[in-house]
Amino acid sequence: MPAITFAAMSVSDTTRDAHDVYRAKYESLSGSERVDRAIEMSEDAKAIAIAGIRFRNPDMTEPDVHAEWLRLLYGDELSAQLSPDAC
DSSP states (O other), rough: OOOOOOOOOOTTTTTTHHHHHHHHHHHSHHHHHHHHHHHHHHHHHHHHHHHHHHHHTTOOOOOOOOHHHHHHHHOOHHHHHGGGOOO
């Protein structure tokens, strides 16, 4: 299996030493652990997006929050096709 190469990036709030520790930890993970981390980050990103929708629209119903999240994620055209009303 080929090694994973990290793209060169400039991060202003992380020291080189901290980045090296993070990278070493990531590289020590098994494939399934990496998948678990990716799933966790995806779930966290969804939760943050939904919290933002709720913050901006405090009176929005749960189905409308979900519909707005789909719209942000997939765009107007595709999210309209995913709507329960489209069936």
